[in-house]
Each structure stands twice: as structure tokens, then as C-alpha cells.
Amino acid sequence: MSKNLVIVESPAKAKTIEGYLGKDFVVKSSFGHVRDLPSKDISIDIENDFEPNYVIPKEKKKLVQELKNLSDKAEIIWLATDEDREGEAISWHLMEALGLSEDKVKRIVFHEITKSAILSAIESPRKVDINLVNAQQARRILDRLVGYEMSPILWRKVKPSLSAGRVQSVAVRIIAEREQEIRAFTPQASFRLIGNFINEEGKQIKAELDRKLENWDVANELLSSTIECDFSVSEVESKPATKSPVAPFTTSTLQQEASRKLGYSVAQTMTLAQKLYESGKITYMRTDSVNLSDLALNEAEKMIRSVYGDKYSKRRKYSTKSKGAQEAHEAIRPVDLTLKSFEADDARAKRLYDLIWKRTIASQMADAKLERTTIKISGDKIDRLFVAKGEVIKFDGFLTLYTEGKDDIEEEEDGMLPDLKKGDKMLSEEIIAIERFSYHPPRYTEASLVKKMEELGIGRPSTYAPTISTIQKRGYVEKKSTEGTQQGFRYGTVINNEITWIEKTETTGAEKNKLFPTDIGIVVNDFLVENFQRILDYNFTAKVEKQFDEIAEGEIVWHKMLDEFYKPFHHDVEETLENSEKATGQRILGEDPKSGKPILVRIGRFGPMVQIGEASDEDKPKFASLREGQNIQDITLEEALKLFDLPRTLGTYEGKDVIAAIGRFGPYIKVLSTFVSITKASELKPEDITLEQALTLYHQKIEADSKKLISEFKEDETLKVLNGRYGPFIKHGKNNIRIPKGKDAESLTYEDCLEIIKAAPEPKRKRK
């Protein structure tokens, strides 16, 4: 048995480190935290200094037992969890869960997985820092209190199963408030003037008027003034400039750049990065550090000098700009910087690697040297200048490999300008005036939301992706694309001293994969902002983080900090439960022309809906759910009334009503007890489908279903062998069972089926 047991957080890390240490060391992984508060209730004794009740989760029991067996036999246990608040807590929980005595334990830390870093860590062990552990406990307990006291309020005041928390609720607020800004935005028109000029030698240049013109009258007047106007170059100015590379990737910047350049979702990027990490291609992918190890710096320098030449190399150290950074790891970089590419079946992972490789190498390259030129052209009949800006790369430096993507719609690229001299006479070939409209602030993408969250210090590298998935799963936010709208604009030209104006149209405002708040998101956000201002404050996390730091420094006691937070918070909880109205986002649209009763839209138990009449009326009110794409804020009375046209009875078939409606899975018809989807391909709509058309669909389905059945058995009517989307399978009551490879579906007997069912794993009930 080995004398030394080393415990790290990640199994991939354990494998690497075992290679660096001798045979006297066994390296194991804790797979993250080993104890936590149970999820069933709050599990904090608030009266008793917020004493937490930690448990070992079921799925961790086996692992903890294994670690305990190993640690009992080892002489020294090296706790090598990450050097941050969570890592320190994991070490402490390990001591508690494994029953380790302090004299057997040595706490070591390293920020990079290199042999020298690990050996030097072994040389300087320390004790577990209980202050830092307490800071983590305060963080954990505060999050539990906030989440588990606020969420139940939403169940009662808005809708069951909703959730609220320090991080997710602020993320939703960001999206909801951006939408408010967009709704409040009114586009402003202005006119841009662009001239195409040519000099006597035939050199052409495109230049824009130095400011936008506020309306058509002004634009038309200036355009008219360019008729028979003499133009000449009034100024030529050239200035040298430099561009520097950006820092290597952190989790957040990797997610942003993979979204901009490769179109990956935040979750996709993380899955691919995890694969690259596990196969040893990149360093750890959940990091907030931009630091590179000395080893990596040396390797980069050597590689750049030999492949690109000495003048392309520039050794750089970057420092983090984000406030909450804990920097327990390196930046995300290739493990082997000389590995430019590799064989792999996953093209998407390869593209992500390529991005990481280029970003890392570029970060160690020289500045690009540019020359920026501005040429100004004046005219004798106008008092404004036309300006052209150009940029010439004198030395490409890091740009040879990498340019960072941009979130905003980019202005036209500045290219090279012709060699013009001051005083050159310029002939105007064409002057154009284009009407432009200012554009509302852009909606967030998943990645730009992560960027914003990082700026506010909410969330951590390991939680950005899960948080974004949570707020979508709860139905607060949805990812959508919009087609944009037709926008008319005025377009004027002066050619051959003649002015013409025409009307043109273009499509503007198309958006891809943007985050939109839902009705529920908006109602929940309004409710929380009103009742829990302090938690929803954009700076709340930053403020408590400061206090966590003070706990870590030993300046304040953790449960006193919690007490000060909890008292007023809990008061708000009680107050809200007692006094606040149910939040429904209710809006009255008008009157039902048939009954004269009020029509209103609101959030119901099952989501947004329209209601005709009040609950207190003699007849029950009528209800209808909103359809996809409709929302409480801007549905019209007409649209709301249309929702009551369905379900429709088309007629009868074999004595039963045939019904057309729209359900959870789209439009359908119901004949006898069979549901048949109305597909888009059929070009039929539930609003006007006829009985005849419906019956045709029904018979087509019966026909198709008959081909589905491979065999059935008289012994058990609930058991059938069927052809499904994924090939043949056995249907037994509600359970679907796969047919093992090598068995022929058609020749299965009843006994064969029973055997397969017996051997099949228990079906897991998925929760919604």
C-alpha cells in the first residue's frame, strides 16, 4: 500500500499528476464536492448560528468509502484541491467526511499542472485555512437561504415550480430590462452623405460627410449644393498606430468567441472543451485566469521564433481584469503548443481547438504596426468636409494568426486609400444621400449574457452554462430568431449635376439566437424587483463577495455576517408572503362583442392565457392558452378572440364528433379516440379544415399505423413488437424496450419478448 494519498478535484488531473509523482504516491479524485446541503429542505439551523446539516449525497457514498479505505492505510494525505474558496472547502469536507486527523493531512496547491509546479507544491505544504472555508460556508448558506425562501413565494404568488436565486434572478433581470429598453426605443432618422470622387490621374476615393444630417430638408439642401461644386483635397494626414493581441482564453471569453466565430451555444462549447481536456489536448476549461505557465511561455516563444521568425515573438504576461477572479488555474491553452492540429472525428472539437491554439499563440506575438490615413475633401459651395479613413498594415505581427470577433454589427472595413496630395482637384462622380435609422440596443446572446454576468461578478466559470440553461428551462427566457422588418428609406443621388430622390426598402433588425424574456419571466422579474430590491440589485453579489473576503481574512465572523443579512431579508420574505397580491401580469383587452364580458390576458396556473368573464360571474369564465409567439404585453383583442375559435367540431364520424384543435404538440384532429397531427406539409389549418379532409388524414394514419405492427400476442394484449423511429422495439404497456443486437424482430416469440423485458434495465421515469 502506498504511503502517500493525493486527492485532487478532477480525475483527468489525477491521471496527469500521478505520472509526475513517483510510485510512492497514489493520486485520486474527489469529483468536486463530496458533501452538500440535502436538496429536500433548507437544512440550516437558523436559530443556532446557521449551523448547516451537510450530508454525503447518495451518488458519492461509494467514492467517499473508497477514499476512506485508502486514507486509513496511508501515512500522509495530501489535499491538493484547487486554490480557491471552493477548493479549500472541498479539502475541509474531505477531512470531515473521511475522518482525517490534522497531523496526517498536508494541504498543497498549484495553479498549473506542470511537474515543477507540483514538486515545489509538495515542498511547501500548509494547513487547511478555516477562514477561507468559512467564507465558502457563508456563500453556500446565503445562496441556500435566498433560493429556498424566495422560490416558494413564487409558487404561491405566480406559478408552481418556479425558482429564484442570487444569480439566476439577476440574469433574468438583465434580459427583461433590455427588452424594456427596446420597447421604449423610438428610431431616429438621419441622412448619411457619401461621395465618390476621382482626381485628374483617375485615382478614385469614397468619402463620407463628416456628420449625419438630421432631416430630409437639410440633406436635400446639402445635396443640391454639391451641384457644380468644385472639390479639392484639403488635408492628408498619416499617423502610425499599433494593435496588440488580446489575452489567452478564460471560460467566459472562450464561450464568447466560440459563439461569435463558430456559432456554438455556451453549453456546446463547454461539452467540446471538456472532451479536449479529457483527451489531454487543452488545459482545464473552467477558469477565470489569463495566466500562462512559464513552461508554456517558453514553448510559445521557441515555436514562434522558429516558425514565424524572431520579430514575431513577444513574451507577454496578462493580468485579469475581472473583479471576482480567483485564478486557481491557468488560462485555457493547448497542452502542447507545437500541436497545431490533430486527427479527430469530431470536426467541431477540432475547430474549437484551432481557436484556442491561435488565440494562445497570438497572445505571445508582436504588436501589429499600422498606418492610419485620413483624407479630407472640401468643396467651394459647401461648408462641411468629406472624410475618408484608411488603414494600411505595415507589419502584421499577431494579426497573421488571429483577430478577435466583435458583437456589434461592424462598420465597413477601412482599406487602403489612394495616394492623393493636398490641393488635388477632385471631380465628384456621384454623391449619395441615404436615410438611416438609429437602432435599439441589441438583445443578448447566451455568450454576451455571460460577458455581462462576468462584469457584474455573478456566477462562476463552472456555472455560466448551467445558469443559462436554468433560466430557459424555467421558462423565463427563450432563445429565438426574428426575421426583421421591412423598412422604407429615402435615397437621393447627384449624378451629372442632376438630383434624384427615390424610395427604397430593405430588411432590418433580423436577429439570430437572441434571448427574449417570456411573459412569465417579465412577471417574475417585476415581482422580485419590487419585493426583493436588495437581492435583485446588480451590485448585490459584489457587496456580499466583499464580506466573504473579510471572512476569509478573519476580520468578521461568518455566522454574524449571515445574521445581519438574514434578518432584513427574512422580514421581506414574511412581508411579501402576507401582503403582496398574486402577480399575474393581468391586462384588460376590451369587451367580448358577443357577451359584453371583459376579456383579459394573464398568467394562469399553466402559463399565459386569455379569459372571457370573471370568476365571480354566474357562468364560468372561458379560457384559452396563448399560442407560441404571442405574449401578454402586445396581443390584440382580435388575436385573443380568435383563440376561442378552436376546438372546432367538424361533423361526426361513426356517431362521434370529429374535432380540430391546437394542442401542446401543434395542430391536430381527433377522430373517435385517435389523434392525428396536422402537419405543415399538408397545408391544412385547424381553422378551416373540412370533415372530408380530416377523414382523409385519419385514414392515412390508420394505414401507416398498420405497417407499424410487426407482431402481437394473444397471451398479452399490452405486448407488441413494433416498428419505430429507431427501428423495431417491444412495447409493453407504457414501456418501450430495445431489442438486443443480433435478434430478428419478426421471429420473436412471446417467450422471447418476456425474456428481453426481464433482461432490460428498469425504465427511468424522467421528471419534467
Next chain:
DNA sequence: CAGTGAGCGAGCTTCCGCTTGACTT
């Protein structure tokens, strides 16, 4: 799988941060 929305009351839902698989569709 294609409904629901009152009220009664049971029993359920929920947080943030560390880590990977084991699942099915």
C-alpha cells in the same frame, strides 16, 4: 401526448458551485 384555469388540501417544486458519466431520445 393533444387538459387544465373556482375551491378544498395533499404532496410536489427550489439555490450556487465543485466535478463526471449514465441515461434516452
